[in-house]
Amino acid sequence: MGQSASASSHGYSSGYSSPGSSRRRYLTANQSESSSFSESNAQLSAVDDVDFTLEIPDECLALIFQSLSSGDRKRCSVVCRRWLAVEGESRHRLALNATADIHPHIPAIFTRFDSVTKLALRCDRKSISINDDGLALISLRCRNLTRLKLRGCRQVTDLGMSFIAKNCKVLKKFSCGSCTFGAEGMNALLDHCSTLEELSVKRLRGVNDGVVAAPIGPGAAAASLKSICLKELYNGLSFGPLILGSKNLKTLKLLRCLGDWDRLLETMAKREDNNLVEIHLERLQLSDIGLTAISKCPKLEILHLVKALDCTNAGVVAVAENCKLLRKLHIDGWRSNRIGDEGLIAIAKNSVNLQELVLIGLNPSSVSMSAIASNCKKLERLALCGSETIGDAEISYIAEKCVALRKLCIKGCHVSDQGIEAFAWGCPNLVKIKVKKCREVTSDFADWLRARRATLTVSLDVEEAEVEAVEVSASDAGEQEDGAEFPSSVSRATNAGVAGGVDVPSSQNAGRSSAYKPRLGIFGGRSLVACTFGRWLNTGNGSSNSGVL
Structure with missing residues (x-):
């Protein structure tokens, strides 16, 4: 007892405790752990109830929505009422199925999407489209529209277009296809929309149906217009006053439009303030007179000449000798043999800035191909299609001399493994080569x-389904609604027959034009050029100056 008392008095413990004291300590520890666990659960529950997105400002949330795809935006909009409101207020681009059934819902749609500046209204052929009343209601709700696209809106007349013109005066881009309004509606748009910069008109039935079309333009929009695209119009020449009156016009595309275009181009060439940079001409009644007029455009950089059967070497030589800034040149001779060595040698001598060259249905000799390979030092993209004279020797010139070449497309030429072998050492900057319908090029050699x-992408005879899918996307990019222009004219031009297109025979050589129609050869199917460059369009590997690839 004395020892125990002494030890206790000095603060030491013997380590022994009674059973009662142990149970009390266990219960106390258990209660403490339970209490801590309950508090943690309560804290977690409180955290779960907190919406951290409430601290994100509406402006930041709108920026997040704008970086999402259309489907993700739709899914986010149903999360909560706030997200629904912010998503609607921040949506600037909207595409609607513009059938007649949409009319009762227009107020609700544009109450939610009250910030739309880019609007597309589309209706299929089997449905009844929105009418003038619906278009008037939309124009009142969307006074800040800068872009408007109408597709298949056959119930819209000149009256509906007048509503758009008067209520949407800040339009910068307007595009229509397969609509039924006519010259009056188009003139209303040009008179009131003084800031219009881009105009695209395709199969405008109100203009096509008239025997004598009323003149269109110039209007107040002529001062600001920079791009005009006319496609598949019987009375395309009715837009002549607009084209001639647009002093700041930089891009002109005339695709499968009836009429004698030589006179219009001659009149345009006489202007001192000719600022044209890009011209696309496809299946027009056009001769060397028109090409000579085009050669008087000193700022011309891009020229597409597709299936103009009356154009010869003389016209091409005039363009080459006078348009020193040419960067992109596409020529589809449709196997007429009217454009050959003389024109191509002139291009080689004068177009030192050439970066992109597409030759379809031409039969150049080794002399002209050698000249192009030797003189066009900046050539980065080259396509050779449907030539009966291009073989291994010509391909070897290209491999040896085209040091800057990055992308090459060969279709339907007499090229074998021996010619392609030159690219194993030549063209040090080459990143892609595509070969199709060249029977003497084998898959083993491609491997x-x-x-x-290892850094070279070699494509040989891709599947037809894949080709078709690529061409469709490339064709849509070529309509200037997303800024891409290369594939469209080439892809459409190399088809034997274009759905809904207009065949324009020459008035002077109608017999010859008809004779050439069956001689399409490999161009009766899909175009390799459009498929190839359509895919390259999205790679961004081209020159910074190319604007396409």
């Missing part, structure tokens, strides 16, 4: 070339 140059 060898891939192994020889």
